[in-house]
Amino acid sequence: MRPSDIRATELLGQNLGNASVKLYRQMLFHFVQQAAQNTCYRCDEAIENVEEFSLEHKESWQSAADPTASYFDLYNITFSHLRCNAYAGGAAKNAAKTHCPQGHEYTVENTYRYRNNWRYCRTCKLERERAKTAIAA
Numbered sequence: 001m002r003p004s005d006i007r008a009t010e011l012l013g014q015n016l017g018n019a020s021v022k023l024y025r026q027m028l029f030h031f032v033q034q035a036a037q038n039t040c041y042r043c044d045e046a047i048e049n050v051e052e053f054s055l056e057h058k059e060s061w062q063s064a065a066d067p068t069a070s071y072f073d074l075y076n077i078t079f080s081h082l083r084c085n086a087y088a089g090g091a092a093k094n095a096a097k098t099h100c101p102q103g104h105e106y107t108v109e110n111t112y113r114y115r116n117n118w119r120y121c122r123t124c125k126l127e128r129e130r131a132k133t134a135i136a137a
């Protein structure tokens, strides 16, 4: 980090990058509200505050013929409640999964959590580490 960034982070009490993303979000939501566009694309109800405001793509850009163009296509962008957002829904679906992709159960002992709350399977991790050691040896 540059010294000026460190100073800014101290003044704001948070990472400057995070603060700037937050500011953009608040500005965007402010203008969306002023333009009376704060209606959820999914449930058709008003998005009342920035905490529940999310951007999403109407058509999945990842499966588009030209993902980059689709990602940046403003006509493909819409607004929704965070809880209605298709991606957030995907995360909820993931949380409901009881087994890892390799079929190991997500028990308390077998589950590690990353700081972002994502889970990973301990058995798989051990197996990966074992494989690595085997290659090294």
Ligand SMILES: [Zn+2]
Binding pocket: 040, 041, 042, 043, 044, 045, 080, 081, 084
């Ligand atoms: Zn909604």
Ligand SMILES: [Zn+2]
Binding pocket: 100, 101, 102, 103, 104, 121, 122, 123, 124, 125
């Ligand atoms: Zn596993």
